[in-house]
Amino acid sequence: MSTGLSYPPGPNGLPVVGNTLDLSRDVFEFYEQLRDEYGRIASYRVFGTDACMVAHPDAIQKILLDDHDAFEKGEVITRNLDDAMGEGLFLTEGDQWKSQRTHVQPAFYRQRLNTYVPEMRATATEMVEQWRDGTVLEVNDAMTETTMDVLGRTLFGVDVTDEPVVAEASDAILARFDTNRFWSFLPETIPTPTNRRYKRELERLRTFVDTLTAERRDQPPENRGDDLLSILVEFLEASDLTREELRDNMVTFLFAGHETTSLGLTYALLCLAQHPEEQERLCTEIDAVCDGRVTADDLAELEHTERVIDEALRLYPPVYMFFREATEDVELAGYDIPEGTTLVLPQWVVHRDSAWWDDPKAFRPDRFAADSGRPEYAYFPFGGGPRHCIGMRFARMEMKTVLATILSDYTFELVSDPNPDLIASSNLKPGDPIEIRLRERESSGAVNHD
Numbered sequence: 405m406s407t408g409l410s411y412p413p414g415p416n417g418l419p420v421v422g423n424t425l426d427l428s429r430d431v432f433e434f435y436e437q438l439r440d441e442y443g444r445i446a447s448y449r450v451f452g453t454d455a456c457m458v459a460h461p462d463a464i465q466k467i468l469l470d471d472h473d474a475f476e477k478g479e480v481i482t483r484n485l486d487d488a489m490g491e492g493l494f495l496t497e498g499d500q501w502k503s504q505r506t507h508v509q510p511a512f513y514r515q516r517l518n519t520y521v522p523e524m525r526a527t528a529t530e531m532v533e534q535w536r537d538g539t540v541l542e543v544n545d546a547m548t549e550t551t552m553d554v555l556g557r558t559l560f561g562v563d564v565t566d567e568p569v570v571a572e573a574s575d576a577i578l579a580r581f582d583t584n585r586f587w588s589f590l591p592e593t594i595p596t597p598t599n600r601r602y603k604r605e606l607e608r609l610r611t612f613v614d615t616l617t618a619e620r621r622d623q624p625p626e627n628r629g630d631d632l633l634s635i636l637v638e639f640l641e642a643s644d645l646t647r648e649e650l651r652d653n654m655v656t657f658l659f660a661g662h663e664t665t666s667l668g669l670t671y672a673l674l675c676l677a678q679h680p681e682e683q684e685r686l687c688t689e690i691d692a693v694c695d696g697r698v699t700a701d702d703l704a705e706l707e708h709t710e711r712v713i714d715e716a717l718r719l720y721p722p723v724y725m726f727f728r729e730a731t732e733d734v735e736l737a738g739y740d741i742p743e744g745t746t747l748v749l750p751q752w753v754v755h756r757d758s759a760w761w762d763d764p765k766a767f768r769p770d771r772f773a774a775d776s777g778r779p780e781y782a783y784f785p786f787g788g789g790p791r792h793c794i795g796m797r798f799a800r801m802e803m804k805t806v807l808a809t810i811l812s813d814y815t816f817e818l819v820s821d822p823n824p825d826l827i828a829s830s831n832l833k834p835g836d837p838i839e840i841r842l843r844e845r846e847s848s849g850a851v852n853h854d
């Protein structure tokens with residue numbers, strides 16, 4: 405039953421394709437213009453789908469937290485990901501989701517995460533030990549490799565660096581989201597090159613994941629450890645999880661936990677490279693807190709490092725927007741949202757909105773130092789409500805550990821474009837390489853490589 409209110413305003417667009425062309429030209433500009441012309445709740449159409457952008461913190465809070473039962477992930481997201489991870493935590497709904505979330509949660513308890521820190525530090529140290537004074541580093545590549553390595557070692561207890569299948573499959577899954585390519589809006593049944601590659605890589609990834617699982621099942625329980633894979637295997641054996649759910653969850657965690665964190669670090673380094681004074685503050689903090697190498701206990705004391713991460717995730721949110729679908733007619737900010745409407749929640753727009761942020765384009769970590777009085781959902785890099793990112797603490801710990809390890813030994817300056825092109829893919833990706841030149845710190849504990 406309709407709420408009797410009016411539908412949010414928006415542009416008319418072309419018949420059939422609606423606003424698809426504008427959207428595929430520049431997603432960021434499209435949503436910002438939509439807000440400027442029609443307001444923070446505004447409608448548009450993509451290939452016959454009725455969609456609304458929701459860029460007001462109060463309405464976002466209502467969707468994610470207060471009335472979360474009236475929304476689900478929806479067709480736009482399941483259409484692209486169902487094949488790969490339809491039975492995993494990211495996409496399931498209702499009791500199935502609840503049961504999985506409860507079962508998987510122990511892998512992300514603080515105590516458990518603390519035990520991952522030495523592995524995170526060791527991985528970062530191996531990376532830093534390859535560097536020299538004056539090295540020009542392609543940041544995104546380096547962070548991709550490191551975060552994949554960390555994920556493999558900590559959550560799955562395996563070295564994935566020798567397994568290109570993981571990186572390639574994750575790339576192929578993520579490539580299907582390139583909203584700057586018109587064909588990404590076509591269904592996956594149409595054999596575009598992206599779709600063919602996706603199917604091939606997904607099959608290879610599944611074989612890899614099945615082998616890993618079989619190997620773990622062959623081990624006696626007392627030798628298995630208590631990483632995520634072992635936890636999943638235990639629930640499979642207790643019949644709390646099907647084989648398909650286990651496999652889809654492995655793919656889910658590889659997909660959700662890898663590129664996001666790598667991009668978070670890449671953008672933090674991009675911002676820091678343009679702010680030597682912030683690097684200096686971090687060096688002072690890290691030298692004062694960490695005794696040569698960062699430990700789990702140190703992390704809570706790295707307060708300014710935390711603020712730098714917060715600010716980088718504000719300016720460059722790796723998840724720059726995500727979707728919900730209304731499962732019933734709902735009222736949102738005085739508008740009628742009919743059942744079936746696709747809702748887009750764009751971090752990119754809200755995190756850079758001058759209504760909530762002073763001088764929004766400036767990199768100013770100190771804005772997170774004091775209580776600002778801004779609405780809670782003016783900042784939501786990890787989503788919110790019951791379906792907030794389960795890996796948030798893991799990602800923050802990893803980012804802090806990697807930054808502290810780098811800045812213990814090196815400072816750096818930006819070599820590449822300070823305003824790189826950004827690609828609205830599955831995540832917010834740099835279109836060009838981000839490059840920094842490393843300078844060994846005089847007081848560094850770095851190994852002398854000469």
Ligand code: HEM
Nearest residue numbers: 494660661664665668723726785786787791793794795799
């Ligand atoms: C900077 C890094 C990360 C960012 C920005 C990020 C962002 C997000 C966001 C926005 C959501 C909510 C999506 C929605 O509500 O539709 C989410 C969910 C999720 N994230 Fe993350 N994430 C990050 C790292 C990680 C890591 C490291 C893992 C795992 C190791 C992970 C696993 C997941 C999973 C499984 C979900 C679905 C949770 C559920 O529905 O119950 N993420 N993430």
